[in-house]
Amino acid sequence: MSSPTPAHTDLLDDLRAVLESPLLDIARALSEMLAPTVAHSALVIFTEDCTGRPRKRAGAAEIIDHVTIAELDAIRADRALDRSNGPNDENGSPGAVTTVVVVAGRERDALVWVADTGSLLVVTDPVPAPHTDAGRLHSEVARVWEIVALSIRQQVAAAAPTYLIDSRAASRERSRIVAELSDEHATTLEALLGVLRSPRSTDDAARSTAANIAASAMVRLRSVTDRERSIAEEPVAKAFARLKDDLLPLVRFGGFDMEYVDPPVHGRPVPGEVAHAGRAIVRGAVLALVEQHGVGRVRVQWDCDGHNLLVNIRDDGPGDLTIESASVRPLAARVAALDGEFRVEATPGWGSDIAVRMPLDAPAAPPASATEWALSSREAQVLELVAAGERNRAIARDLSISENTVKFHVANLLRKAGAANRVELAALVRG
Structure with a gap:
């Protein structure tokens, strides 16, 4: 060769x-x-x-x-x-x-x-x-x-827990921005439609044309919002179907039987990072279970109570698995990164049972004072101007930096302060 x-x-x-x-x-x-x-x-x-x-x-x-x-x-x-x-x-x-x-x-x-x-x-x-x-x-x-x-x-x-935390924060921030933009544009278009449909307006042809344009824009806006949401969330039944596809090669060549208990079809959609983590945890758990001698059957169940993704994996093996097992510890760390709970119960001779609960909503960050935010000198300058009501373009001009850099600093400030938006950030600064 x-x-x-x-x-x-x-x-x-x-x-x-x-x-x-x-x-x-x-x-x-x-x-x-x-x-x-x-x-x-x-x-x-x-x-x-x-x-x-x-x-x-x-x-x-x-x-x-x-x-x-x-x-x-x-x-x-x-x-x-x-x-x-x-x-x-x-x-x-x-x-x-x-x-x-x-x-x-x-x-x-x-x-x-x-x-x-x-x-x-x-x-x-x-x-x-x-x-x-x-x-x-x-x-x-x-x-x-x-x-x-x-x-x-x-x-x-196989993402590390830190990536899951970052991904969840990014998803929440993008969803917030999309929701704000959607509401703002929808309100504007609805006001425009109201004016154009008013019988007191003149020039019927122009009014009709403008109304059609505004109505089409509202449809496109809703379509974009729905698309963003479809990326950030997965229907729980679809997420579980993808898990079955992921496990298919393992089941085909693993020499054991797999039983699935599907989640409710109309359950609440699952945030993408939770769905990804749920599938990875089940894959890891199934591998940990079938590595034991004598496992012939594994049962996987997903459920959704409206606030949590509930996962249960059990086997008919020797029942000697613990949360300290080398193959189990990383799974528990992934669940902890999403503020969830991971539990292992084993009965010798009867098998092991792994139960997981992962919240669908990220916890609200507690407010902190500006002195506790560990700001850089540039972040402190940007924070002062945000608190004064300046917009990104004005901040960029005042500090001789790009608007993109300002956006980066503002995003960091929102994260460090645990604020949902600029108004809330400014309110925290003003005390």
């Missing part, structure tokens, strides 16, 4: 660096890997495996700060249509390599890939290196992207 060439070794080393990157940094690492082969203005990943931060971004601020989930969803849908209609090459990639997509509010040239996991990769304003074969480039990046997308899914499934 021939040895790898230096080029192949470099590629493998670069790919390894991407796969070893934290989830929050994986877009930057992938962008740096691709840059020598295809220069680009920005790289955006859209993956519903990461419910807290489904967009991973690197590159030009005017793109990564403004690209929306709605735009990425539309690109992915168009790409799926391209794949079904062809013409495709031998690797399943469409014949047209570069396409035009709407990103950050305007049309841009882009390279687009969708992995088998459903994750989307968009590379904007691509400029391949000289003498690069476009079709080969597209196929090679497609292979790399399949590996990276699968790695993202596996990292989420």
Whole structure:
């Protein structure tokens, strides 16, 4: 067998660096890997495996700060249509390599890939290196992207407790922002419709046209809000069905019987990070149980009481599993990260029973005084201006920093203060 060439070794080393990157940094690492082969203005990943931060971004601020989930969803849908209609090459990639997509509010040239996991990769304003074969480039990046997308899914499934905490906070913050924007725009559109529908208004044709525009905008707004919610939450029955799919290979080759007790079909939707953690915990628990000698049957049950996801896993094994078992301790840590409870009961000769309770809602953070927030000097400056009622643009101008940097500091301040919004943050500062 021939040895790898230096080029192949470099590629493998670069790919390894991407796969070893934290989830929050994986877009930057992938962008740096691709840059020598295809220069680009920005790289955006859209993956519903990461419910807290489904967009991973690197590159030009005017793109990564403004690209929306709605735009990425539309690109992915168009790409799926391209794949079904062809013409495709031998690797399943469409014949047209570069396409035009709407990103950050305007049309841009882009390279687009969708992995088998459903994750989307968009590379904007691509400029391949000289003498690069476009079709080969597209196929090679497609292979790399399949590996990276699968790695993202596996990292989420095996995420450390700290990532679960961060993901839950990010999901809550995004849901809050979406709800605020939705309410604000809906109120504006409803007021506009009220005025236009008033019999005291003149010019019937103009009023009718404007009313139709406003009504269509309300439909689109609700659609975007529903899409954001569908990423942040999973119907409990769908989440359990995905768990069955995850366990199918293990059951098929594990030499034991699996029994499932489905959750109520119309139970409350489960936050994405709770659904991911629930599936990972069940997978880990089943592995821990079947590693014991003599296990022939495992029973998995999910339930939802409206406030908690309730998980129960039991076996018919020797009954010597404890919470201190090496295979069980990491599972308990994941549950603790979501403020849940993890319990193991075992009866020698009768089997082990694992019970898990995970709250669907994140606990409210207790308020703290500004002196306890451990602020940097820049955060303290931003906090002073927020408390004075300044908006991001004015703060950026006063401190000679970008609006994106201001947003970053404000997000940190909200997190450190445990405040839901700027008004609440300012109220805490004023005491």
